[in-house]
Amino acid sequence: MSRRHATSRYRWSVASRVLAASVGGYGLVSLFAAALAMSLPMPRLEAVITAVMVGFLAYAALIIAIFNIRSVTRIWIWLGVAAVPPAVVMVLLLTEATLW
Amino acid sequence: MKETFRQSMAWLHTWIGLIVGWVLFFIFVTGTIGYFYIEIDRWMRPEKALASIELTPQEAADVADAYLRRGALEVESWSIRLPDHRTSSVLRISWSTGSGSRSEVREYDAALRRFREPVPPRETGGGFELYRMHWKLHYLPKMLGVLIVGICTMIMFVALLTGIVAHKKIFADFFTFRSRKGQRSWLDFHNIVSVTALPFFVMITFSGLVFYPSLYMPTAVQARYGNDYDQLEADLYPQTNQPTPTGVAAPMLPLRHFLSEARRYWGEGAAGGIMVRLPGDAAATVEIGHSGIGTVLRNADERLHFDAVNGELIRQETPRRSVPRAITSGLYGLHEGIFAGWALRWLYFASGLLGCAMIATGLVLWTVKRRDRQSKAGATSFGFRLVESLNIGTIAGLPIGIAAYFWANRLLPVGMAERAAWEMHSLFIVWGMMLLWASFRPSGKAWAEELSIAAVVFGALPLLNAITTDRHLGVTIPAGDWALAGFDLTALVAGVLFGVAAAKVHQKWTVRVGATHRGRRIAELGS
Numbered sequence: 001m002s003r004r005h006a007t008s009r010y011r012w013s014v015a016s017r018v019l020a021a022s023v024g025g026y027g028l029v030s031l032f033a034a035a036l037a038m039s040l041p042m043p044r045l046e047a048v049i050t051a052v053m054v055g056f057l058a059y060a061a062l063i064i065a066i067f068n069i070r071s072v073t074r075i076w077i078w079l080g081v082a083a084v085p086p087a088v089v090m091v092l093l094l095t096e097a098t099l100w
Numbered sequence: 101m102k103e104t105f106r107q108s109m110a111w112l113h114t115w116i117g118l119i120v121g122w123v124l125f126f127i128f129v130t131g132t133i134g135y136f137y138i139e140i141d142r143w144m145r146p147e148k149a150l151a152s153i154e155l156t157p158q159e160a161a162d163v164a165d166a167y168l169r170r171g172a173l174e175v176e177s178w179s180i181r182l183p184d185h186r187t188s189s190v191l192r193i194s195w196s197t198g199s200g201s202r203s204e205v206r207e208y209d210a211a212l213r214r215f216r217e218p219v220p221p222r223e224t225g226g227g228f229e230l231y232r233m234h235w236k237l238h239y240l241p242k243m244l245g246v247l248i249v250g251i252c253t254m255i256m257f258v259a260l261l262t263g264i265v266a267h268k269k270i271f272a273d274f275f276t277f278r279s280r281k282g283q284r285s286w287l288d289f290h291n292i293v294s295v296t297a298l299p300f301f302v303m304i305t306f307s308g309l310v311f312y313p314s315l316y317m318p319t320a321v322q323a324r325y326g327n328d329y330d331q332l333e334a335d336l337y338p339q340t341n342q343p344t345p346t347g348v349a350a351p352m353l354p355l356r357h358f359l360s361e362a363r364r365y366w367g368e369g370a371a372g373g374i375m376v377r378l379p380g381d382a383a384a385t386v387e388i389g390h391s392g393i394g395t396v397l398r399n400a401d402e403r404l405h406f407d408a409v410n411g412e413l414i415r416q417e418t419p420r421r422s423v424p425r426a427i428t429s430g431l432y433g434l435h436e437g438i439f440a441g442w443a444l445r446w447l448y449f450a451s452g453l454l455g456c457a458m459i460a461t462g463l464v465l466w467t468v469k470r471r472d473r474q475s476k477a478g479a480t481s482f483g484f485r486l487v488e489s490l491n492i493g494t495i496a497g498l499p500i501g502i503a504a505y506f507w508a509n510r511l512l513p514v515g516m517a518e519r520a521a522w523e524m525h526s527l528f529i530v531w532g533m534m535l536l537w538a539s540f541r542p543s544g545k546a547w548a549e550e551l552s553i554a555a556v557v558f559g560a561l562p563l564l565n566a567i568t569t570d571r572h573l574g575v576t577i578p579a580g581d582w583a584l585a586g587f588d589l590t591a592l593v594a595g596v597l598f599g600v601a602a603a604k605v606h607q608k609w610t611v612r613v614g615a616t617h618r619g620r621r622i623a624e625l626g627s
Contacts, residue, residue: 033320042424044324045335049424051320052313056254056306063258067112068105090323 013072021066024079028086029059035086038093110266117259117462118487120252122494125459127249129498130234131304132452133227135437135445138186139583140227144509146569147221149209150581151190157182157371160191161355163208167215168193168379178376180355184369184391186583192218223519224509230502235311238524243315250316253308260301267291286468290461293454300451301458307431343383350382352408362388362404365416369393376408384408396433460495467491467543489539489546496550497534499598503557504530506591510568544609551602559595562588 033055040047069075133140142148155163164180172178172195181192191208193215206215237245264270274295277288294301314321314329325332355374362371372391378384390402405414433439437448467488474480480488508526512519534553538546565588566572576585 030317030319033317034323037320037323043422045332046422046424048313048320048324049428051323052317053310053424053427055317055320056257056309059254060258060261064109064112064261068108 016072017066017075020072020075020079021063024076025059025062025066028079028083029055029062031083031090032058032086035089035093039089106266106268109262113259113262113266114466116255116262117459118466120255120259121459121463122490123248123252124256125456125463125494126237126498127234127252128452128455128459129502130230132449132456133502134231134234135440135448135452136587137227137231139587140230143571143584143587144224144226144506145221146565146571147219149207149219150571150576150579151583155183155191155208157359157369158356160208161359161374163215164191164193164374165355167206168195168376173380176378178374178379180374180376182371182373182391184372184393222509222514223516224523225520229520229524230505235308238528246312247315250309250312253305254316257305257309260298260305263294264298267295270295283465283468286461286465290458290465293457293461297451297454297458301455303431303434304455307435310428310431311435343377343381343385345378346382348382349380350384350409352376352379352384352386353411355386357411358386358388358404358406361406361411361413365404366390366402370395379408382409385414392433392438396430396439460491463487463491463495485539488543489535492538492543492546492550493531493535496547496554496598497531497538499594500534500550500554500557501527501531503554503561503591506561507557507564510564544605548602548606548609551598551605555595555599555602557595558591558598561591561595 033051036054037044037048037051040050042050066075069078142151160182161180164178168178168180175195175197177196179194179196181190183191192205193208194203194205196203205218207218208215233245235246235249236242237248240248274292277292278284309316314332321332355376358374359371370390370393371388372393373389375387375389376384377387384407386406386408388404388406403417405417406412407414437445440448467484470484474484505523505527508523512522512526516522534550538550541549562573566574571584573585573588576582576588
């Protein structure tokens with residue numbers, strides 16, 4: 001156990017997860033919350049309030065997930081992949097593009 | 101991370117709990133105290149009248165009405181703050197002439213049955229400043245403190261969830277307490293205080309996050325509002341329309357009438373304040389604001405607007421009752437507990453104390469768990485010593501600092517410049533001293549010493565009060581002013597509890613040190 005604590009590999013793993021949880025995770029959740037606020041079929045105040053609360057819950061779940069997934073690389077890949085749908089939604093809504 | 105999900109969660113819980121534990125302890129202590137900030141405000145302003153006679157809202161409205169009609173008709177507005185169950189004898193009225201450029205304030209002395217200018221109390225931040233640090237911290241630029249508190253709150257939320265997951269048999273273990281088994285006992289202690297008020301902790305933490313959406317989740321706000329915070333304000337808090345003066349005089353109905361109307365809409369005792377705009381003018385309006393008492397959904401934004409001359413309702417401002425708004429309103433209401441009566445308020449206080457105990461036991465558990473490993477290694481690591489010093493200096497030291505704040509309130513000269521700021525400086529100077537003390541003393545001794553200091557500074561507070569003011573127990577109990585008496589009594593109880601803790605620590609560490617020849621090694625370790 002203590003030998004494991006001393007390895008630099010372990011330290012990098014922890015540091016990477018901390019970065020993923022703080023910067024990466026918060027960024028992803030912010031993107032997700034913005035997309036949610038923009039797309040919820042509610043008056044704007046209600047949409048924002050709902051998106052904010054869902055955002056906090058999602059962030060907590062994300063942090064827990066980040067410290068549970070075995071492979072650090074996989075975490076970053078998933079963060080990147082998960083950012084695509086809300087990003088697409090934002091682009092569509094902001095440019096008011098229509099698909100059909 | 102670790103082998104199992106549960107182990108990973110325990111690992112995460114341990115480390116994030118450690119990193120923000122001391123700040124969270126500060127937040128919990130100031131928040132717990134904050135439930136009684138009005139009473140603490142009163143204790144810290146001993147020049148003010150005792151709360152002896154109860155005025156009903158109707159009596160208050162009549163009294164204010166008579167006074168204002170006699171002396172203040174040619175003004176722009178009247179403002180009346182009605183007494184409630186926590187400030188029952190304080191009826192404050194003020195009137196303002198022209199855009200709030202000049203306003204005069206009077207308070208009603210129920211014992212003498214007349215209005216007078218408020219007795220200028222000593223300059224102090226009172227209980228409110230202690231409470232305000234709960235979300236703003238201190239000495240930091242405006243929103244930085246709020247941001248730091250928000251980050252710690254989010255981490256606390258994760259710590260709660262991971263703690264629940266890591267705790268294997270949460271119901272079965274609730275009745276487990278293995279005393280005098282070192283690490284096991286601390287773990288059981290930590291589990292019991294945490295689980296007992298767990299719903300409260302989850303509520304208080306999540307609701308804390310929801311207080312500042314523009315700061316904590318700004319992208320969601322900006323997605324719909326851009327940078328138009330005025331629009332956000334307008335959606336959240338409907339605007340009041342200012343009437344324009346007609347110049348025609350018209351008699352107003354008695355204020356009592358509008359209180360009765362408010363009672364029809366909101367029920368008994370819910371009116372918090374009355375504002376009269378353009379009194380005596382034909383366009384005069386009377387606004388009744390909700391006190392927030394009597395309902396969990398924070399209704400303090402709700403207002404009733406009446407025509408002052410014919411008594412008809414012009415507008416009822418209610419925040420839109422959509423489901424999301426009801427949820428946030430409910431969360432704010434539950435967090436702040438403005439609606440709470442005495443019994444529930446003490447329950448809030450007790451739950452807050454359990455929260456402080458949860459954090460404190462968690463921090464201590466961290467060192468207890470590692471102390472054996474440290475002693476086997478022969479010398480304590482810097483990190484371990486740092487955590488220990490921060491633990492002692494904060495868990496015992498912060499309460500000592502807060503007591504110093506109260507001592508400063510009684511001892512600092514009344515006319516002193518920057519008096520309120522210096523009361524706060526006293527808190528932080530003494531807390532800082534306790535942190536230094538803890539870093540230079542062997543930990544067992546430091547615990548016993550600081551807990552003893554805490555026992556003395558709290559236990560002696562009622563005595564200090566008696567020496568320096570005439571608002572001590574000998575006066576407040578006969579007069580039935582239980583808020584003021586309660587402060588002194590609570591300080592006394594706190595002193596006793598700290599004393600018991602100090603005695604226990606002293607006994608344990610004397611036994612430990614004296615026990616065996618190997619005890620010498622442990623004694624060296626402690627220094």
